[in-house]
Amino acid sequence: MKGEGWRVDLSFTRFVMKKHVVIGVTGGVACYKALDLIRGLRRTGLSTEVVMTKEAEEFIRPILFQAVSGNKVMRGDLFNLPEEWDVAHVSLADRADIVIIMPATANMIGRIASGICDDMLTCTVCATSAPVLFVPAMNSGMYKNKIVQENIAKLKKAGYHFTGPVKGKLACGAKGIGHVQDAEVIIQEVRRLIA
Ligand SMILES: Cc1cc2nc3c(=O)[nH]c(=O)nc-3n(C[C@H](O)[C@H](O)[C@H](O)COP(=O)(O)O)c2cc1C
Numbered sequence: 001m002k003g004e005g006w007r008v009d010l011s012f013t014r015f016v017m018k019k020h021v022v023i024g025v026t027g028g029v030a031c032y033k034a035l036d037l038i039r040g041l042r043r044t045g046l047s048t049e050v051v052m053t054k055e056a057e058e059f060i061r062p063i064l065f066q067a068v069s070g071n072k073v074m075r076g077d078l079f080n081l082p083e084e085w086d087v088a089h090v091s092l093a094d095r096a097d098i099v100i101i102m103p104a105t106a107n108m109i110g111r112i113a114s115g116i117c118d119d120m121l122t123c124t125v126c127a128t129s130a131p132v133l134f135v136p137a138m139n140s141g142m143y144k145n146k147i148v149q150e151n152i153a154k155l156k157k158a159g160y161h162f163t164g165p166v167k168g169k170l171a172c173g174a175k176g177i178g179h180v181q182d183a184e185v186i187i188q189e190v191r192r193l194i195a
Helices: 004-017 029-043 062-069 088-095 106-113 120-127 140-144 146-157 183-194
Strands: 020-025 047-052 098-104 132-136 166-169 175-179
Touching: 020 029, 020 088, 020 120, 029 047, 029 062, 029 098, 029 183, 047 062, 047 088, 047 120, 088 120, 098 106, 098 120, 098 183, 106 120, 106 132, 106 146, 132 146, 132 183, 140 146, 140 175
Parallel strands: 020 047, 020 098, 098 132
Antiparallel strands: 166 175
């Protein structure tokens, strides 16, 4: 029926308009791809907020994520004095309808799998009751490492979600498994998890 597609899309847009996505950006080469993901999520009608690790800030400055996400960027340090009193990682964890870690470094996967809570992102992930989606991206050797694989298996068993990595050209120039998942596939997974 003519116009039926519009009705379906509009109801989904109304549904997602109330949904808030927290994107944890870590220190991997693929962190620039989080910018495309955020733009895609916002086009779908979702609101976005970024939390960066201090290593991610070595790759990209927070101001760019602030401009693209439309919200203030939360930074790694837990002990920054907020302008108004707020336990930032707890309120961030509560605001999230979903947390995406994109890219998820081997280091971040290991820290969360070990229950380490030593910065804004690890504390937020630990405190949230929202679904958490990891988007790993790393060199093939790192991805195939037995301990990294055990950490991923442990997180999956605990109910965390993963998409990718896929095979492709890696930052080191080699081809293989470890390339970050496409933004469109991640967005489909987000839609599934928040629906
Ligand atoms: C140039 C460069 C590129 C890196 N790329 C990756 C990567 O793609 N994936 C990864 O797991 N680690 C990568 N690392 C290592 C991480 O930056 C390092 O483990 C860091 O401690 C991660 O911190 P975070 O997980 O708290 O953000 C890279 C390091 C450098 C210097």
